[in-house]
Amino acid sequence: GQNIDQPTEMTATEGAIVQINCTYQTSGFNGLFWYQQHAGEAPTFLSYNVLDGLEEKGRFSSFLSRSKGYSYLLLKELQMKDSASYLCAVRDGDYKLSFGAGTTVTVRA
């Protein structure tokens, strides 16, 4: 089975930085994804890591350590529109995605 843990909620101020951690234990590993989901909407793809290290995409960066079963999503220069749930998902040896329960980020003015 898969076990993916991430914090339930985080709150930060506009313009600040927030780091969302994700730890996982899976049978096989074929990559880790981060998705953003606004309330009442579909998840949308943010980032993908399959090798150790940092992937940067504008204000968003994602880090992976396969040996530690650990990833984080870093959101910089927070904007009000970044208020959403952020889903960590791991692709296992059968190429199926298992999702964490999601972290709800609230950005305050």
Add this chain to the structure above:
Amino acid sequence: IAGITQAPTSQILAAGRRMTLRCTQDMRHNAMYWYRQDLGLGLRLIHYSNTAGTTGKGEVPDGYSVSRANTDDFPLTLASAVPSQTSVYFCASSPTDRDYTDTQYFGPGTRLTVL
């Protein structure tokens, strides 16, 4: 290009009734998936199809069936709905190009309430 469409957007259903949730994609993706999303549990895979003509069971398949007659359509059927099937259902697709990210793209969801 619409991407992935789902119908209906929302539905209230009496327990014991049969219901089919529709999903259509126009990206010519090989793989399609059905998930349910419940508060505090995240997205859970119900069924999947790696290519037209094949289907497989996910984490929570009981009470659901799927078919994949062609590349574009992947309907999910609840044969006899029960209240525990109240959830938001998302359909997704991916190209299954395993040399790259094979990102899954999600439809807008169907909110189903079983009374």
